[in-house]
Amino acid sequence: MSNLTKSKLISVFSELGTQLQSPDEQLSAIINDEKQYNAWFTPESVSRAVIAIGHMLNVHDLENWLSNYNLNFSHVPKKIGLILAGNIPLVGFHDVLCVLITGNYALIKASSQDSRLIKYVLNMLVAIEPTFYDKYIIVERLEKFDAVIATGSNNTSRYFEYYFGKVPNIIRKNRSSVAVLTGNESTEQLFKLGHDIFDYFGLGCRNVSKLYVPKGYIFNFFFESIEAYQPIINHHKYNNNYDYNKSIYLVNSDKHFDNGFLMLKEDKKLASPLAVLYFEYYDNLHSIENSLETEKDNIQCIVTASPLSLKSQLVDFGMSQQPALWDYADGVDTMAFLSNL
Known part of the structure; x- marks a missing residue:
């Protein structure tokens, strides 16, 4: 990650944003096929989510967002366990973005409801910047992690607190x-x-x-x-x-x-x-x-x-499902959490 500067990261992720706003043939096929795995993931819903993330990853907002943090690209990467939700398409993308952009390593436990999209979007990222190839892994079970960000219900949060309470964590409940x-x-x-x-x-x-x-x-x-x-x-x-x-x-x-x-x-x-x-x-x-x-x-x-x-x-009206990069879930600053590990 040492060869990636803040300006290079902005360039890489804004390029990903551009590609997500105009899905290629393969991404379009995934968008159309998701309904076979999750009936709620209609082509319209998946397309809306993909394009919303594309809009979010623009140069102006990336610059504004990252200007608030002192990114240290020479530190030894921490292994961050991510338990992603699957209620709407790509809902866990922002957590993955935060881990990767802070130079850490993402152990991703994707939801069974939404595992294909996140894999494909990360493949797109690697195609743009091959350095990310070994910066994440999608796992069935979280092991050997330094910190955890877990999203679930009020019910699952009790289990998360029991299993992950001994490491730095962000545990999200129902909102x-x-x-x-x-x-x-x-x-x-x-x-x-x-x-x-x-x-x-x-x-x-x-x-x-x-x-x-x-x-x-x-x-x-x-x-x-x-x-x-x-x-x-x-x-x-x-x-x-x-x-x-x-x-x-x-x-x-x-x-x-x-x-x-x-x-x-x-x-x-x-x-x-x-x-x-x-x-x-x-x-x-x-x-x-x-x-x-x-x-x-x-x-x-x-x-x-x-x-x-x-x-x-x-x-404002019509904007609740159009969050900006700095609109953190539960109001907890994920970037500050990761930067201070």
Whole structure:
């Protein structure tokens, strides 16, 4: 890695970004075939994820991002165990990027739901810069690691803490994302919010699973603005979730709103079932800020156009699934963690 400078790394990864934005024939074939291994990974979803990473790896953002860190390319590489999630395509790429760009060695435990894409993208990286050929390995079991970054659920995190608690670690649990509406949003803003709700079928921690709305909010305009997303109901797994949750609400006589492909239900919880969006009324923005502050350890990002005075990751409508390089999962700076080992 000693022959790679910061400027060379920026050149290499921005070239990878360029290639991901215009997939070649082989990558296009993988994008189209993923649905055979994971029914949620439709060509549209996989293509969206690949291109989003391509956009993320641009020269300007890479320069800004890396300017915050003192990269030491002469250090002895640490072996970093990575347990990647598989809920949306290439969701673990950013962790792999951080390990490689800090000159460390990645031991990658890919999810069975998403193992082919990450392998191919890393092959693309090696084709651009052969130095990376022996900087990572994809393993079935993590062994002989110096540190661990593991992404899972609240359940698996307990096992991760037990097994990996003796080494430096980042262990991620369940998080949800929310949107704060004022009632003054335009059709365009609410349409963009549809991306935050429906991209990747709502399976990501950056997908909005709950709305905070002012008291007396009427949902008609919201439903009209997201009508273009109606074809999502044609996906059999999404449709199964919709039918299942609808039947439960009907049997239990639970009050809810339903537009034929999304249900809205008033609930204090953050994480809603698939095809359901929870909502909660608020009195004023100050009260909602207090509520969000108490839930900050459970929230990944907040979609809003309101000037909230929160330190959490505030994002504009339509941008929750378009994170920048410095939008770290759970707000934990992965690069600082790796740089300080």
